[in-house]
Amino acid sequence: MENVVIIGSGPAGLTAAIYTARAALSPIVFEGATPGGQLMVSLEVENFPGIPETIHGAVLMQNIKQQAENFGTGFITEDVQNVEKKDGYFEITAPSGIIKTKTVIAATGATARRLNIPTEDKFYGRGVSGCATCDGAFFRDKNVVVVxxxxxxxxxxxxxxxxxxxxxxIHRRDYLRASQAELEKVKSNPKVEWLIPYVVQEILGENTVTGAMLKNNLTGETMQIACDGIFVAIGHDPQTSLFADLAELDDQKFIITRAKTTETKTPGLFAAGDVMDPVYKQAVTAAGNGCKAALDAQKYIENLE
Ligand SMILES: Cc1cc2nc3c(=O)[nH]c(=O)nc-3n(C[C@H](O)[C@H](O)[C@H](O)COP(=O)(O)OP(=O)(O)OC[C@H]3O[C@@H](n4cnc5c(N)ncnc54)[C@H](O)[C@@H]3O)c2cc1C
Known part of the structure; x- marks a missing residue:
């Protein structure tokens, strides 16, 4: 019987690992299909505290993993296939077998929805971004597009x-879902232009983004625009299918945790990071939640004992 199984190896999962490993709970981390999580595709991270120089997301995540490993975290590079609550413990099913554990920390993240067009992958993290808060400052005095x-x-x-x-x-419909209050903020801003109803058909450029090919959704006409960056703001998909029966989900499928804690409706199952955060979705907030989940799991195990 393990003490803690952490599902996910982004900032939330690895921070939970550092804390639970230092508490001598010998955590196991399932890294999943994207070891290191979303930051792995970010070439420049400038806002993680304690790192004064710009750092490659992959290097930052390797450092955090090393820190977790140093304290005795075990890693399994597999996707968890099923999580089930049995009589007072959890059963985790993965390709290599079944693990029993007293607690589970869900840190599976939320995937920014993509345009799913050719060339998007090539430029993701190199001019195409799913996070304006993270990457906006790299586009000083540049022309950018928000989809x-x-x-x-x-x-x-x-x-x-x-x-x-x-x-x-750029928006595909000829009406906007945004509230009037939000629209008021940009309506009279001379820097803001609108192309509605358009979709991005192709992202243009060699090594960096230089433009986009657009199609008018009503007339079918195409046009090319010049831009240096494309921010895709069409929502997130929280990775919560494993926990659908064990945790309460909100209308966007983010895990709901009990106020001021990382507890879910199932005792022993805790949630941390983007998977339970429809609002902030930052590496440092995910890490902070990972710390909280570790402390909550530690207390839960102490109470069991
Ligand atoms: C391009 C880009 C740039 C960004 N830049 C910044 C930045 O500069 N600063 C900042 O603060 N934030 C930035 N962010 C946001 C930041 O990356 C996220 O907020 C953060 O990674 C969330 O951490 P997390 O641990 O909750 O989840 P994630 O990082 O999404 O990690 C989720 C983990 O869960 C694993 N997983 C999923 N399903 C399973 C499963 N079934 N079994 C096992 N494992 C599973 C995945 O493999 C992954 O390891 C950026 C995001 C992107 C996409």
């Missing part, structure tokens, strides 16, 4: 006007 028509897209566009020369909002 989306909901509150997040409009908020992102508003935020990006602090840095960019011009922000073009």
């Amino acid at each position: 989306g028509g909901g509150n997040t897209a409009i908020e992102d566009a508003h935020f990006l006007t602090r840095f960019a020369k011009k922000v073009t909002i």
